Amino acid sequence: MEQFDTVVIGAGIAGLTAARILAGAGQRVVVIEARDRIGGRVVSERGDGVVTDRGASWIHGITDSAVHEIATAFGMPMREFTVGSFQAGGRPIAYYGPDGARLSDAEAESFIADVAACDQALPAAIEAVGPVASYADAVARALADLGWEAERAERVREYMQHRSEEQYGAWIGDLDSHGLDDDAVDGDEVVFPEGYDALASGLAAGLDVRLGREARTVRWAEDGVHVETVTAEGGRGRHREPKGAETLAAERVVVTVPIGVLRAGGIRFEPELPDEVSHAIAGLQMNAFEKVFLRFPERFWDAGVYAIRRQGAAGDWWHSWYDLTPLHDQPTLLTFAAGPAARETRDWSDERIIDSVMAGLRALYGAEIPDPIGHTITRWQDDAYSHGSYAYMTVGSRTEDHDLIATPIGGGRVHIAGEATWTEDPATVTAAVESGRRAAGRILGREVPVAEIIRAEETPPNPR
Ligand SMILES: Cc1cc2nc3c(=O)[nH]c(=O)nc-3n(C[C@H](O)[C@H](O)[C@H](O)COP(=O)(O)OP(=O)(O)OC[C@H]3O[C@@H](n4cnc5c(N)ncnc54)[C@H](O)[C@@H]3O)c2cc1C
Structure with a gap:
């Protein structure tokens, strides 16, 4: 049986960060990854002169960002794109009203000011609705406090509903009132025209990563841990006789699989996880959030804007389109199926989804706009190694539950890290890096x- 100082489960950003630090400190480290690639929810697809980030795209605020520091050190090209956190304003955005007409600058500014006023009223409203309340409850309370007439309040309520969906992939009534507490963005946001995946490959340089191996059981005792792995079959082999079983022994394990895998029992812990950790995990849920990229022969939408937003019932599902044209000089829009829209369209064909999105665009730009000549639609809800895009706080969970999940277990034999375990900025690449850094620390x-993390041009090979 192979013996290591640390086994890391998951070659996403959290696992690779932890492994890189530990290997750099001279430990014998192995990373076990079920997929046939590294990066997890950071994955870039290349073709036809464009790079498409199917998972994460943005650094949500580059000020004091470890991700920004690392990406800069790795030489990753970046482009400013500060609307990735569902901002109402701050950058040029074309707003269309419920009747399909573009809002004047004055109308748009007044709407943006209303969103800001609601944001200011929200902390007191969250306090007032108590500990077991949804974001919908908090928004309703804030709007009641503001005392606006119905139509004005409804535009802002609708915006907050879309924010819950686009930021967390959850319907506003399913997200805890504190579910967007982390929403502040420090500084500009950036995206990666040549792909976010360079972050993963940079972190993984020199590491011993075993692809196509699924961890099934983590068994720990006072004297160490055993991690039982099998040949990965994309989750399909779960009920069959496992193939290629192999057990690794180590002093400790860092588990970085998504909450969706933990909640689905994808890894058995022996002994079981402590109650407070299991309870914290149960309060989080994987979301429904898919990206829809559409590439067009020509641009037919408003020039000089970062995004297009549609208000009213017609924008219930498809309300925001982001203009990615400047990234690769190819006319491209990105929209999201998020929350109820993602659940409803989960079994739809790509063509049906495209028709639905195009109906929304044709309502704004006319029947004669061209059909897309290319598209990418993600299916994270059906992904056996994540079960969704990232985790959100269900009603009644607490912000500190994120950190609680990472409580070291068995005197430090078992560490859990990953996006969902970082209270300050969960659901992000930042959370993945910081949680990996915390586990290694x-x-x-x-x-x-x-x-x-940046240091070594080359991580020293494992001293095996
Ligand atoms: C569509 C989408 C858009 C996003 N947009 C942004 C964004 O713009 N900005 C941002 O900051 N964040 C964004 N995120 C979130 C960000 O991608 C994640 O928070 C981050 O990448 C998670 O990293 P991680 O290491 O915690 O988890 P993961 O990347 O999921 O890594 C965990 C790894 O564990 C592996 N694994 C699972 N089960 C097993 C097993 N049993 N055995 C072995 N390996 C296993 C998985 O295959 C995976 O590689 C987005 C995510 C998605 C999906």
Whole structure:
């Protein structure tokens, strides 16, 4: 049986960050990854002169961002694109009203000011609705406090509903009132025209990563851990006799699989996880959030805007389109199926989804606009190794539940890390990096500066 200092489960950004730090500190580290690639929910597709980030696209605020620091050190080209956090304003956005007519600048500004006023009223409203309340309850309370006439309040309520869907892939009534507490963005946002996946390959350089291996059981005791793995079959082999079983022994394990995998029992822990950790995991849920990229022969939408937004019932599902044209100089719009729209369209064909999105665009730009000449539609809800895009707080969960999941178990034999375990900025690449850095720091018994992740041009090979 192979023996390691640390086994890391998952070659996403959290796992690779932890492994890179530990290997750099001289540990014998192995990373076990079920997929046939690294990166997890950071995955870039290349073709026809464009790079499509099917998972994460944005750094949501580059000020004091470890991800920005690492991406800069890795030489990853970036482009400013500051509407990735569903901002109402701040950058040019074309707003269309419920009647399909474009809002004047004055009308748009007044709407943006209303959203800001509601945002200001929200903290007190969240406090007032108590600990077991949804974001819908908090928004309703804030709007009641503002005392606006019905139509004005409805435009902002609708915007908040779309924010819950686009930021967390959850319907506003399913998201906890605190579910968007982390929403502040520090500084500009950026995207990666040549692909976010360079972050994963940069972190993985020199590491011992075993692809196509699925961890099934983590067994820990006072004297160490055993991680049982099998040949991965895309989740399909779960009820069959496992193939290629192999057990790895280590001093400890860092588990970075998504909450969806933990909730589905994808990894058995022996002994079971402590109650407070299981309880915290149960409060989070994987969302429904899919990207729809449409590439066109020509641009027919408003020039000089970052995004187009549609208000009213006609924009219930397809309300926001982001103009990605400047990234690769090819006319491209990105929209999202998020929350109820993603659940409803989960079994739809690509063609049916495209028709539905195009109906929304034709309502604004006319029947004669061209059909797309290319598209990419993600299917994260059907992904056996994530079960959705990222985790959201269900009603009644607490923000600190994120950090609680990462409580070291068995005197530090088992560490859980990953996007959902970072209270300050969950559901992001930042959370993945920071949670991996925290797990490695706890193992090494010291703070780990970002420079230590960037450091080595080459991570030393494992001393095996
Ligand atoms: C559509 C979409 C859009 C997003 N947009 C953004 C964005 O713009 N900005 C942003 O900051 N974040 C965004 N995110 C979130 C971001 O991608 C994630 O928070 C982050 O990548 C998660 O990293 P992780 O290491 O925690 O998890 P993962 O990347 O999921 O890594 C976990 C790894 O564990 C593997 N695994 C699962 N089960 C097993 C098993 N049993 N055995 C072995 N391996 C296993 C998985 O295959 C995966 O590689 C987006 C995500 C999606 C899906």
